[in-house]
Structure formats: C-alpha cells, structure tokens
Amino acid sequence: MKNTIMLFSVIAILLLNTGFSLAGKGDFYQIKIYHLSTSQQENVVDEYLEQAYLPALHRAGIKHVGVFKPVTPSEGSKPDEKLIYVLIPFSSQKEIAKIDSKLAKDQQYQSAGSKYLDAPYTNPPYDRIETILLNAFVKHPKYGVPDLDGPKKDRIYELRSYEGHTEKISANKIKQFNDGDEVGLFKRLGFNAVFYGEVIAGSTMPNLMYMTTFENKADRDAHWDTFRSDAYWKELSALPEYQHNVSKNVTLFLYPTDYSDL
Numbered sequence: 001m002k003n004t005i006m007l008f009s010v011i012a013i014l015l016l017n018t019g020f021s022l023a024g025k026g027d028f029y030q031i032k033i034y035h036l037s038t039s040q041q042e043n044v045v046d047e048y049l050e051q052a053y054l055p056a057l058h059r060a061g062i063k064h065v066g067v068f069k070p071v072t073p074s075e076g077s078k079p080d081e082k083l084i085y086v087l088i089p090f091s092s093q094k095e096i097a098k099i100d101s102k103l104a105k106d107q108q109y110q111s112a113g114s115k116y117l118d119a120p121y122t123n124p125p126y127d128r129i130e131t132i133l134l135n136a137f138v139k140h141p142k143y144g145v146p147d148l149d150g151p152k153k154d155r156i157y158e159l160r161s162y163e164g165h166t167e168k169i170s171a172n173k174i175k176q177f178n179d180g181d182e183v184g185l186f187k188r189l190g191f192n193a194v195f196y197g198e199v200i201a202g203s204t205m206p207n208l209m210y211m212t213t214f215e216n217k218a219d220r221d222a223h224w225d226t227f228r229s230d231a232y233w234k235e236l237s238a239l240p241e242y243q244h245n246v247s248k249n250v251t252l253f254l255y256p257t258d259y260s261d262l
C-alpha cells in the first residue's frame with residue numbers, strides 16, 4: 001500500500017512539471033478502479049471507502065467523491081470479476097500531490113481503515129488498483145453534482161471513453177467538445193454531466209473520458225435519442241474538421257453506491 005501511495009505521489013509531482021495544466025483554472029480528476037475476485041474483498045473495500053477513505057478526503061477538503069459499480073460486466077473484465085470505480089475531483093494537480101501526506105497524518109483514517117490498510121499478504125483486499133488521471137476540459141472546468149431525484153439504485157451513470165488514433169487526432173475530438181461546444185449541447189439537452197476530462201495517465205491513451213447521469217436507463221435512452229436528432233449535433237458532426245477523430249468508444253453503465261457523494 002505504501003508503494004502504491006508513493007507511486008501516485010510521484011506521478012502527480014511529475015505531472016506538475018510536464019506542462020499538463022490548465023493554469024489552475026480546472027479540476028484534476030483521479031479515477032481509481034478496484035479489481036476484485038471475491039465478495040469478501042468487495043465488502044472490505046466498501047467498508048474502507050465508506051468508513052475511512054471518503055471521510056478522510058472530506059476532512060482534507062474534498063467535498064464530493066463518487067463511488068460506482070457496474071450495472072453489467074465491463075468490457076474486457078474477467079469472468080466474475082468485481083469492479084469498484086472511485087472518482088476523486090481535486091481542485092488542482094497540487095492537491096493530489098499533497099493528499100497522501102495528509103492521509104498519513106490522519107489518525108482517524110488510519111484507525112478506521114486498519115482492516116484494509118494493514119491487510120496481510122495472505123488475504124489482500126483487492127487484486128489490483130488501476131488509476132486514471134485527467135485534466136478537466138476548458139469548457140467544463142469544474143465537476144458537477146448530479147441533480148437527480150430518483151432512488152440511487154435506479155440511476156444510470158454513463159462513463160464514456162473516446163480513444164483517438166493519435167495524440168493529434170484525440171486533441172481534435174477534445175476541440176470538438178470545447179470549441180465546437182459539444183459540452184454546451186450536452187448541457188442544453190440536460191445530460192447532467194459530472195465531468196469531462198483529457199486522460200493524461202492511463203492504459204488506453206490517447207483518450208478522453210466523460211460522465212453523464214440519468215434517473216434510469218429509459219431516461220438515458222430518451223436523452224440520447226434527442227441528442228442524435230438534434231439539429232446542432234447534425235451540423236457539428238458533419239463538419240469536415242471533426243471527421244474520423246475517434247478510433248474506439250467504450251461505454252460503461254454504472255450505478256452509485258449508497259455512500260457515494262455523487
């Protein structure tokens with residue numbers, strides 16, 4: 001665990017010196033994906049997140065942390081593999097670089113999370129942790145808290161990843177969201193976006209990711225029907241400069257845990 005924490009800190013510090021910034025104007029997101037084999041592991045990680053990790057992040061000044069699980073098995077996941085997605089919106093890259101030292105000094109966190117933090121090698125609480133780091137889009141610099149009324153168990157959180165053939169082509173798709181105002185189109189149509197981000201560290205780069213939210217699956221489908229028939233989308237998607245800028249689209253349907261802030 002200590003090695004993992006140190007790795008995250010090193011990545012964040014390196015990013016501070018590589019020019020991947022929005023001059024402090026936008027959020028910096030971390031998505032942690034827990035890969036689990038058993039229900040026992042899932043219970044331990046759930047307990048850790050709910051009783052130790054999220055409260056500690058709140059004490060550190062991070063108001064909202066999203067925790068999600070797949071509605072259906074995720075693409076590429078192993079048979080019977082369980083996944084937990086944790087979305088942490090940091091206000092800046094500097095904040096993520098400091099979070100591990102804050103947690104190390106938080107005795108309440110250390111005590112509440114001891115079952116997870118001090119797990120023996122013979123009974124690890126997870127198989128692997130995957131991490132994705134993202135810069136917020138200029139057009140949507142701060143994360144949004146979904147305005148939904150229905151029960152959490154029915155909600156659909158749609159996490160999309162758009163991969164590009166090359167860095168330049170992927171940047172073109174991001175430009176379509178920003179300069180082409182695809183972000184504004186989603187907002188006008190009520191897609192209730194949590195975030196839009198350019199992936200700067202992850203396993204499927206170059207790519208962007210974004211998350212939209214809906215009351216239920218029927219609500220999600222209705223929104224996308226409206227999107228596809230929208231006059232502005234038809235005009236934007238037909239522009240020559242935005243052709244062939246996505247090599248692969250991965251769509252995940254998630255639902256929030258009872259203790260998720262988002």
